[in-house]
Amino acid sequence: MIAIYARVSTEEQAKKGFSLEDQLKECRKKANSEEVIEYVDRGMSGEFLDRHALTKLRNDVREGLITKVVCLDPDRLSRKLMNQLIITDEIEKRGVELVFVTSEYTKTPEGNLFYSMRGAIAEFEKAKINERMSRGRREKARQGKVLRNFQIYGYDYDKETSRIIINQEEANVVKLIFDLFTKPNDLVEGINGIAKYLTNKGIPTKRGAKIWHRQVVRQLLMNQVYTGKFFQNRWNTEGMLGNKYKSKDERVPMKERPKEEWIPIDCPAIIDEETFKHAQTLLEQSRRRWAKKSKNDYLLSGLIRCGDCNNTMVGIKTTNWGQTVYIYTDVKNYAGAKHPGCGRRINVSKLDQEVWETILNWLNAPEEIAAATERDGEEDTPDFDEIEIERLHSEIGKVKAGRKKLLNLFSEGLDISEEEIRESLKELKEKEERLSKQLEELEKVRKKNDQHIYGKKLLQEAAEFYFSKGQQNLTFEDKKSLIRHVVKEIRVYEDRIKIYTF
Template sequence: MHAIYARVSTDEQARTGYSLQDQVNQCRKKLLSLGLSNIKEYIDDGYSGEFLDRPALSRLRDDLRAGLIKTVMVYDPDRLSRNLTNQLIIADEIEKYGAKLEFITGSYDASPEGRLFFSIRGAIAEFEKEKIRERSLRGKRAKVLSGKPLFGRDPYGYICDRDTGQYVINEEEAKIVRLIFKLYTENRYSVAKLHAQLKAMGVVNRSGKPFSLSVLDHILANEMYAGTKWYFQKYQKTVGQKKRKVLKRNVNEWVSIDVPAIIDKETFQKAAEVRRQNKVTAKRNTKFEYLLSGIIKCPKCGYAMRGTRFPKRNNKDYAYYVCSAYVNAYECDNRRCVPSQELDEAVWQEIVNMFKKSGGIRRDRNKTSDAGKEKARAEARLKKLKARQAAILKWVTDGTIDLEVAEKELQKLNSDINAAQAILSAPEPAAKESDVSPTEVFEANTFEERRRIILRLGITVTAERSENGETLYKIRF
């Protein structure tokens, strides 16, 4: 029996129109011209050539092992694989089981010289593929560094104006974006509650359907709505057949451009803070209830203390806070467990008493003022950096500076711009006194209500167990 192997990936088929049928027809014609008529086809439609895990290829290899195949006809070596190592593995298997490998686009010689030529050809093809990918990425990066966006599908709330190369606000959709942020920040909703509220209000997306939870979460996390569009934050790595893993790039590789803002940065920062609190308080992230989780620290070493439970004794569950220094391979003298329920109640009662006495918590404003000064410095630095960036781009246009030199300078500038923008987009360090009212504190009866209030207050708690079994703690505001 004689085999035809044909393959095309979905992306490649859409891009180049590489036809499976043409491959099969050419291979069949070649086999028939050699007087070989008992033909079986092995076709992988929509599978990447980067990996050997392909259904038709696996069947072909099984039939080779069984000694059923005498000839394997393939249109081109890259149909077997785009990876040189994989090409050689398959070629070795074909020879090992006594079959002959043939290509339409060229001959294959099993001699040492022929195998060397085959290897060189495969290496060149692999090198060219990587160069094309690198040039494409470099071109995209250069375009963004010049302040021009990379257009794809219109982001919700915007229109891609391809004539001017800029984003334009879609006012009808922008109204909904503002409503989403308003409901989320003012009511401190979870995404699920926000979804339910929008559905009840009859708010729908472009398709006339309610927004999904994932889309709402993406909108709330997208800094583009506050005027900054980021590129090259993540990349996809193919880890298997039809399997991709999304990985984060180093922050120095991120590139940003300014776009028209639909909401102000303060609203976006509030949304970021609500998202952070929701993540901490989400029931799916905590098996048990620890009121001070994430804000309690060890007074001896400064490491966080974590909630833990010991096996039940006398049908009772025992919950404690313990120093997490050992997790970080650090020795700490604070080895006694602090009962969590007892400490949670004590801290909460002290907060209630403070609100009863003074109507709120008086905190040191130094942290907030320092953060404001840092943001002011970052804003001034960002203005200078962008002016420098604009000047370099003008020099490139005028031919005053070499393109390669300009690109290196722009990359360094972009790294500094990203660092300044990261400072500006950081959430405020602490909530204001007016953010939590006495009524909220006095009426907070559930764990979730108390947990949210404690997080909004921005407190830090240190605690330890004395030798006589007393729990000692301090609250810092």
């Protein structure tokens, strides 16, 4: 029986015009027989051996069902020389004749040499195509164009301009998700709650699915594109094309490229930077703050930590002289606990009351909070920290440029001793380290100030929710939501407690 093998990838079909029908037609002519079996791989890369039709052909050759194999060109078998030689060797070992339409192949030293040269050229050509395509994509990205439709919820892809544009209906859902996650509300609790809420409301996902999963919501909350920061050339996917043909252990993972290689693209923002940063802070603590509910619900669950041993404290029910008592404790008595805790215990009612009264004192002064927020907003004095940060960035850039210039002068063979170069480079390095340290300190101060201003905003939002509901109408869940909106952590010491806000 004569076998015909044909393969085409979408890329090659578009570039070379060899459709599968063309290949099969030419191969049938070469076979010159009615008794043929056709093995066809559609849209399969020639880089990998594990292809459905090719594997079937190789098996049939081993079973002795095939007497002759006809193929358009050696690069249809594979784009890699090594793989071509493996397939050829398998076929010829069984005494099966291998014939190509575009070239004559003979089992002679000259024929083998020519065959190997063609395979090497095909592999080189494939590598050049990939390199040219990658370079073209990077250049397109540098021109501010988006390479393809990345299917980002909240956005659409405009093919004519190669830009990302806002999908207003989805953008409103994005804002809703961030609001539900970062603001006090009586609708949902945590990521799972948001996923269930969206599902119950019948809001479809980007793919049109009816069910929202918690991981989809989590990925959306972590996506920086919503602040207007979209990067291309961020991920290195080299070698991943063949993952679907490999076992789990052999698959090539996606790797993040160095930041300097990322290409920023203009993208309309949906969420402000402060809200996004606050969402990231909450996500880091989500496992603690929205843990699976126990039989008894505790107002401060997920927020308390022992001030001495640093263990988290959880609520438990115990008995004291026959009476049921609820306490928060840092004791970890489960198998594998790294730190058993120092045995701190505090009455649930006592701590809940103390924390809630503190929160009430904050919430009952909305005028002061509003005034402070307005003063922060109206302040029009120059931001000296910002000016200094900009100056330090400029100085560090000059130092790097000076170091590069020194190395260039030395490489050009100018009359400068190696010792002078070394001394100058050392001075520049020390200066860069000094400037970088100053920059780091200023960045910390600015971040702290930004967080302080945002903390006031969070308190203002909590106050608005509190007064909209009224103290008498607040449910247990409302109180939990209010506390979690403004409190980052509660540290319990022997003689005091300390409340840390955002």
